[in-house]
Amino acid sequence: MKLSALVFMIFLVPAVVPAQESAEQLLLDHYENEDYMLVIEKADSILKADKEVNKARISHIKADAYYFLNDVEKSLQYYLEALDLSEQYPLSTTYRLECYSHTGFCYKYLGQYIEAIPYYEIAYEIASSVSDSIEIANQASNLGTLYSKLGNYEKASIYLNKAYQIDFALKDTTALAYDLVYLGELKLSLGDTEAAISYLKEGLKVKKTIAGDHTTHIQRLGKLSQAYLAAGKLDSAMLYSNSAIESALEIGDSLSLNKQFITEAGIYNAKSNFLSALKSANKAYTYFNKEDNSYQVTSAFELATAYIGRKQFTKAKNLLSEVLAISLENNLLEQSSLIYEKRADLNDLMGNKAAALKDFKNFQAVKDTLQLLDKQNAILVLDQEYQTSQKQQQIELLKAQEKLTRSELAQKRRDILILSILLILLIAVSIFVYTSIRKKNELKNSLLTSQINELRLHIKAVMEGSPEDMKLEIEALNSAIQEPLSEREFEILNFAISDLSNTEIAEKTFVSVNTVKYHLKNVYAKLGVSNRREALKVALQNASS
Numbered sequence: 001m002k003l004s005a006l007v008f009m010i011f012l013v014p015a016v017v018p019a020q021e022s023a024e025q026l027l028l029d030h031y032e033n034e035d036y037m038l039v040i041e042k043a044d045s046i047l048k049a050d051k052e053v054n055k056a057r058i059s060h061i062k063a064d065a066y067y068f069l070n071d072v073e074k075s076l077q078y079y080l081e082a083l084d085l086s087e088q089y090p091l092s093t094t095y096r097l098e099c100y101s102h103t104g105f106c107y108k109y110l111g112q113y114i115e116a117i118p119y120y121e122i123a124y125e126i127a128s129s130v131s132d133s134i135e136i137a138n139q140a141s142n143l144g145t146l147y148s149k150l151g152n153y154e155k156a157s158i159y160l161n162k163a164y165q166i167d168f169a170l171k172d173t174t175a176l177a178y179d180l181v182y183l184g185e186l187k188l189s190l191g192d193t194e195a196a197i198s199y200l201k202e203g204l205k206v207k208k209t210i211a212g213d214h215t216t217h218i219q220r221l222g223k224l225s226q227a228y229l230a231a232g233k234l235d236s237a238m239l240y241s242n243s244a245i246e247s248a249l250e251i252g253d254s255l256s257l258n259k260q261f262i263t264e265a266g267i268y269n270a271k272s273n274f275l276s277a278l279k280s281a282n283k284a285y286t287y288f289n290k291e292d293n294s295y296q297v298t299s300a301f302e303l304a305t306a307y308i309g310r311k312q313f314t315k316a317k318n319l320l321s322e323v324l325a326i327s328l329e330n331n332l333l334e335q336s337s338l339i340y341e342k343r344a345d346l347n348d349l350m351g352n353k354a355a356a357l358k359d360f361k362n363f364q365a366v367k368d369t370l371q372l373l374d375k376q377n378a379i380l381v382l383d384q385e386y387q388t389s390q391k392q393q394q395i396e397l398l399k400a401q402e403k404l405t406r407s408e409l410a411q412k413r414r415d416i417l418i419l420s421i422l423l424i425l426l427i428a429v430s431i432f433v434y435t436s437i438r439k440k441n442e443l444k445n446s447l448l449t450s451q452i453n454e455l456r457l458h459i460k461a462v463m464e465g466s467p468e469d470m471k472l473e474i475e476a477l478n479s480a481i482q483e484p485l486s487e488r489e490f491e492i493l494n495f496a497i498s499d500l501s502n503t504e505i506a507e508k509t510f511v512s513v514n515t516v517k518y519h520l521k522n523v524y525a526k527l528g529v530s531n532r533r534e535a536l537k538v539a540l541q542n543a544s545s
Contacts, residue, residue, distance in 0.1 A: 121139075221247065
């Protein structure tokens, strides 16, 4: 009996590991081909079959697929499921970091800021434990943004400055542009609309799609629209709001679309176009009324404002009372203050003087709390203003240094080219003299024929796009594009045009497949292409023999 059990185990164990690896690889193959619906279907089948697989990893891949299908709610559901399953089916450090970071992102994107913070903090701790500077900066940026939205400017400043210092040390100009967007949000939170507009405009210069994040450009348009609205520049606010709505409709991003409907409603209310405001706010409120979050409160506030403008006072009062409780429960002090003030004015219009006085007192109490927080952070804000000014100067310095470096490299290439030409000419003259003296025309013709054939083969290899016969230099490629590739992006581009799959590239560079996709999408954006074939064409045009 014992012998048969041992034999069974000997044959079973090798079979279990390949089964687990093949199931995951099957999903990754479909994922690599961007067939995300098929990824989800196959993942469901694998999970239901109860195979000997890492179910946490399968749920993780499934969550990624939902994200790329623009279904953030479903994506969040399966990231949480992956984290729950990871207690029984452990994930690697890289995948644990991704799961926690992506869960935080989903909560943040859905406006549930308090829920997002613990997940980003764990991701920050994991990144710190493995000394991953890029991920430390990424998590710090997200935490800084969240704390800024919650009014905790002290923590926001600490995390944003941490992210900035790392990005500057790494000379990551794209990340620095993101930092400017975060600083623009901080300025908007502090009421400095002109500075916010300046920072957000600078951040908007980053290409529309970075690393596969389809919402980046829409979010930045929306934030700039909000900044112009806060500054009272309604035409500019509407211009950027319309651009954000068009972009969201173009890719079918309903969440970003309804966020922008809130801003659009605010602009219409400011213009006293209450009917249009009612339509936009009602769309957003209907969408966000599924669960309590800041977007539900904000959309309800704009909807109530439109009701008041149209003299529908009872509807406005009931709605304000409903979301006030949500706002207080989620510690949204600024929104609570606005609701108390709006309801006080409404009660006054309706002749409810006692209720109006009570709401006004509550408004004043919340306002006093906010003012106290402002006083406590006064020195911090001044320091932040000084530091953000320095940041702009440092970014300009970094750009100047990069420009100088490129100029020096270009000069070196020119010098090498001249020397190469002279050397080739010298060799050619030597061959000509030698062959003339020795009068070996047959040898000369043979050599010439050989050179012509070699040249034909090289041209054929280049025209057919054979990366093995092409030497690609990062300097040559970066000098031909507007935004240069980093060394890691260049490394992954070389692997990609060498017909390696994303999985094979991940194995060679010791990163996850998601990180490879991240870099590839960033490379495509910088080259101005959309796939590997087009990237190969650009590389061929800038290859040196």
